[in-house]
Amino acid sequence: MRIDLIAPPYSGHLHPILAIARELAPRHAVRVLSTPSAMAQVARAGLAGVPLLDADAERVLDAISDPRHAVRNHPLRMHRQLRDALGVMARFAQALRAAYAQAPPELVIADFTVPVAGTVAQALGIRWWTSLPSPCVIETPDGPPAYMGGLMPAAHAGARLRQALARRAVRGFKRGVHWLHRRRMRALGLPQLYRGDGSEAVYSPERILALGVAALEFPCTWPAALRFVGPRLPVSGRDTPWLPPRAAPVFVAGRxxxxxxxxxxxxxxxxxxxxxxxxxxxxxxxxxxxxxxxxxxxxxxxxxxxxxxxxxxxxxxxxxxxxxxxxxxxxxxxxxxxxxxxxxxxxxxxxxxxxxxxxxxxxxxxxxxxxxxxxxxxxxxxxxxxxxxxxxxxxxxxxRACVAAHPLAELVECDGDTAP
Missing domain, CATH: 3.40.50.2000 (Glycogen Phosphorylase B;)
Structure with missing residues (x-):
């Protein structure tokens, strides 16, 4: 199967995609699509890479990912980041359409920070999965919502009510921002943030690969498409294949x-x-x-x-x-x-x-x-x-058990047999 994996150049998003790609590569034709600055790591990982965007777009991405101050849940700072990100995403979508005009893959697996990859894939009739390194950020109908300062599970009725209001506030904020940028959102293939069943349109309706374990997460009702497959990490005790060699830390015996x-x-x-x-x-x-x-x-x-x-x-x-x-x-x-x-x-x-x-x-x-x-x-x-x-x-x-129970090559092949 021809599979494209897509991620921004940030380590927390690119590295899981590289690990997934290396796992799939022995049995599938795999490419990694990212920005030019990520191509050196892709090559060191022994993978085929496709660079998209240019140095100017990378500067914008760098400012978004590494601002001069904390963003947290500050609405104006979040809004500015989204505005800048939408401009880059429009250029990314255009580059992706051009790349797929000649050689479209059979499956796209995209990091959750690149939802435009999914909208482009769907428009072209290509299957699309989401890679999600932080499962807690996805909206659920119950449980504590993310981006509210680290809420714990509700211990009583009052806490449950506060969390329900917090979930509504998160959804209301997202809807408001979407409305402010509705023209650009429609151009990116996101006329609505939520589907008819209430699920978020920025995540794949077919499969969301949650790169974590349910044992760490708080109880909630997960989307039907979400499956915990465990974190995809480089082998312990060995150098990460896609990183350049560095001098080792100095460890002092007995300390x-x-x-x-x-x-x-x-x-x-x-x-x-x-x-x-x-x-x-x-x-x-x-x-x-x-x-x-x-x-x-x-x-x-x-x-x-x-x-x-x-x-x-x-x-x-x-x-x-x-x-x-x-x-x-x-x-x-x-x-x-x-x-x-x-x-x-x-x-x-x-x-x-x-x-x-x-x-x-x-x-x-x-x-x-x-x-x-x-x-x-x-x-x-x-x-x-x-x-x-x-x-x-x-x-x-x-x-260990979650990763061992979910070999991704088999998951791709099994879901591929049952895909519409």
Missing amino acids: RHVLVTLGTHLRWAKNAFDARVRALAAAMPELEFHFTDGDVTAGHHEHSGNYQRLAHVDYARWVGRYDLVVHHGGAGILYRCLAEARPAIVCPQDYDQFDHAARLQHAGAALWLRDLDGLEAAVRRAFAEPSLFAGLPALQAAV
Whole structure:
């Protein structure tokens, strides 16, 4: 089967797509479509790549994905991001139509941040699936909605009412923004945000590959198209195939090590976080602290006493070596910690990271740090009270079992036999 996988160049979205593509490639004709800056990683992964857009569009995407300040649920900032994204999506749709004029695939698997890939595929009669690294962001008729600061499951009738109102607020905000941009939305093939059955039109009606485990998520009624297939992660203890080689972190024998990461974006937060971690290293000389900028293009490595600041730490290769991980709640590092059963402190900065923090703490897999001033106390508590992470073994087993039970090549072939 000819399968195209589509993602933006951001690590949290591109890397799962590369992992899926490598899994499908032995049995199917696979291509990865992204922006030109992603093609080097696609090639290192041993995959065929198709570059779309240009350097100007990539600059806009970079500003959207890595703003100078937190966006969170600030309506004006979210609106500005959407406005800029719609302009890029229109150009992306045009490039995709041109690419498919000559050689359309039989199936498109697109990251959820590129819904226009689905509308183009549907218009051309091509099957379309959605890849969803963060299942919590999808709307459901019950349970706590996402992007509301990390809501926990409702414990009483009043909380259930507040969450119902929050779900209505989220849907109302989306409808309002859609109405403001209705002409551009129609041009992108999205005349409505919701189908007749209430499901969100930006996700595939046929199959949504939820790259997580149900055991971590809060109880709710998932869309019929959604299937949990587990996170698709590079092999543990080995270098990630599509990343350039980097100098290894320095591990000191007999010492406990702490990794601190805010992922590949969030540049506005990293220097402040770095200052905090330096102070923490001075206050806790018995520990080794490694802070990573998440920059796969740089090569700096600063080492001073028990503190290291590194350009990049390969999660697949090194997370299993750390005794504690402090992270922002991104899906990639979240599931790498669960796969390695690594205790974590989650300090969310933006987007769905607050929702991930709530789920991890509720499951006994991490501490949710709401105020950076409490970082030292949280680190000391994490080492002093291992029972706080009692949920890790069960979640590690759930991750392994879910991935093993859902080989994607077989899922594609099975669903292909029953597709209309």
